[in-house]
Amino acid sequence: MRPADLTPVARDVMKLPASAGLIFFSTLGAFLLSVLPWSGQWMLARPDFVLIVLLFWTMNEPRSIGQGMAFALGLLMDVSDSMLLGQHALAYVAAVFGAQVLRVRILSFPLPEQTLHLLGLTVAASLVTLALNLLLGADFPGFAYLVSPVVTALLWAPVNWLLYSGAVRRRRDSGAV
Amino acid sequence: MIREPPPFFHRGPSPLARLTFFTLAAIALMIADHRFQALDRVRLSLTVLVHPLQQAAAMPSQALGRLADYFTLQDRLVRENAELKTKVLEQSSAAQEVRLLRAEQEKLRTLAAARSRYEGGILGEVLYTARNPFTRKIVVDRGVMEGVVAGMPVIDGTGVVGQVTSVGTFASEVTLVTEKDQSVPVMLLRNGLRAVAVGSGKDGSIDVPFMPVSADVVAGDVFVTSGIDQTYPSGLVVAQVTSVEKNAARVFARIAARPAAGVENHRFVMLLPLPAGAPARPEARAEEKKPARGSGKARRDPQKPNAPR
Numbered sequence: 001m002r003p004a005d006l007t008p009v010a011r012d013v014m015k016l017p018a019s020a021g022l023i024f025f026s027t028l029g030a031f032l033l034s035v036l037p038w039s040g041q042w043m044l045a046r047p048d049f050v051l052i053v054l055l056f057w058t059m060n061e062p063r064s065i066g067q068g069m070a071f072a073l074g075l076l077m078d079v080s081d082s083m084l085l086g087q088h089a090l091a092y093v094a095a096v097f098g099a100q101v102l103r104v105r106i107l108s109f110p111l112p113e114q115t116l117h118l119l120g121l122t123v124a125a126s127l128v129t130l131a132l133n134l135l136l137g138a139d140f141p142g143f144a145y146l147v148s149p150v151v152t153a154l155l156w157a158p159v160n161w162l163l164y165s166g167a168v169r170r171r172r173d174s175g176a177v
Numbered sequence: 178m179i180r181e182p183p184p185f186f187h188r189g190p191s192p193l194a195r196l197t198f199f200t201l202a203a204i205a206l207m208i209a210d211h212r213f214q215a216l217d218r219v220r221l222s223l224t225v226l227v228h229p230l231q232q233a234a235a236m237p238s239q240a241l242g243r244l245a246d247y248f249t250l251q252d253r254l255v256r257e258n259a260e261l262k263t264k265v266l267e268q269s270s271a272a273q274e275v276r277l278l279r280a281e282q283e284k285l286r287t288l289a290a291a292r293s294r295y296e297g298g299i300l301g302e303v304l305y306t307a308r309n310p311f312t313r314k315i316v317v318d319r320g321v322m323e324g325v326v327a328g329m330p331v332i333d334g335t336g337v338v339g340q341v342t343s344v345g346t347f348a349s350e351v352t353l354v355t356e357k358d359q360s361v362p363v364m365l366l367r368n369g370l371r372a373v374a375v376g377s378g379k380d381g382s383i384d385v386p387f388m389p390v391s392a393d394v395v396a397g398d399v400f401v402t403s404g405i406d407q408t409y410p411s412g413l414v415v416a417q418v419t420s421v422e423k424n425a426a427r428v429f430a431r432i433a434a435r436p437a438a439g440v441e442n443h444r445f446v447m448l449l450p451l452p453a454g455a456p457a458r459p460e461a462r463a464e465e466k467k468p469a470r471g472s473g474k475a476r477r478d479p480q481k482p483n484a485p486r
Contacts, residue, residue: 031230037304079220082312100192
């Protein structure tokens with residue numbers, strides 16, 4: 001039986017928790033990707049790697065990753081992007097809250113529909129940041145800014161493929177599936 | 178709800194309660210950071226955590242750049258070398274004149290007991306452009322350890338790049354002159370007309386607001402720092418006027434300029450020291466920080482465009 005054939009709840013029951021190492025190193029990798037020296041228009045459309053990995057772990061390891069982690073990672077992103085402390089934190093916490101509430105629903109869909117749901121979450125996170133900055137007197141950075149959440153959502157499938165298969169392999173090795 | 182766990186599995190507060198808590202915490206942080214600049218210390222210590230990761234991430238592209246340098250074509254090197262030699266010849270006569278002038282100036286300075294503002298600069302390498310679509314900043318690999326202080330003017334080979342706005346342990350942030358509301362007191366090189374150059378918030382453009390329609394400014398004019406703010410030494414090139422729009426219906430001419438320094442694309446910059454004898458200005462520091470956060474419109478006061486900060 002493939003894990004995809006199971007209902008989300010059954011999948012949850014059957015699976016071992018992902019290793020802390022995998023969670024840590026995937027988050028670290030996402031952070032490294034996001035601090036690459038991006039510039040110009042590329043920077044505007046830069047996908048939020050940290051957010052998508054965070055959402056992945058919120059959906060798949062809801063017991064260890066949640067809003068506290070989102071807040072902490074958001075603060076780190078604020079420092080590294082030299083933004084006002086708390087902006088990313090608020091955006092991430094809002095997106096993770098959405099993921100927690102909609103988790104069962106989202107996981108019951110196949111990947112394309114999941115991506116569409118994720119788009120809603122990433123757009124919400126971007127709008128939070130945008131609204132905060134406009135409130136603080138910044139100019140609208142251009143419509144390329146709205147490309148970023150789309151690219152971020154499109155990363156859902158690759159992230160699943162990268163991280164979920166790792167988790168499944170681990171489970172198979174330990175004989176749980 | 179099928180997902181609700183039985184009450185004996187303790188799982189902490191509900192998501193909504195957590196959301197409320199973290200939202201309030203984030204808003205409190207933002208207010209503390211924006212209003213009171215109270216979190217500089219926190220930011221500084223977090224930078225220590227983030228900095229090695231950033232350096233690690235920047236390493237591949239830097240290595241690629243060095244590799245490209247290594248494999249530069251021979252004839253390009255030869256051509257560049259010849260160009261540089263002619264440039265040196267051209268400049269050597271000027272340099273000798275400068276030496277003479279400087280000797281004279283030194284004599285005058287000893288009388289006036291002042292120091293050259295260009296001495297003691299810190300050379301820094303640009304690590305990356307701050308990844309923040311709302312502001313224009315770069316991060317330079319010099320920090321508290323090398324003696325960088327907030328407020329230092331930053332220049333490159335061709336002109337003013339910006340000003341140091343926040344200092345980390347090993348790196349510091351430079352707000353570019355193109356940042357919205359980042360202002361530099363300037364003077365027109367041709368006729369000494371004073372003005373304030375204000376960043377427009379767009380890449381590669383600077384506004385010069387509050388110049389009367391009758392002001393003698395034409396496209397191609399060069400603005401240099403006037404030095405009246407005691408932050409920037411006088412005579413550094415800031416911008417070149419690209420267009421002047423004089424409409425009699427308006428009180429002020431609309432002057433657009435292009436930054437002289439390669440504001441978006443330089444690799445090495447010089448951080449100039451602040452004047453030694455200047456009194457400490459805590460309020461001014463707070464003012465300086467504001468535009469970096471995207472506000473501080475108070476400085477666009479039409480009554481006194483030349484007000485020193």
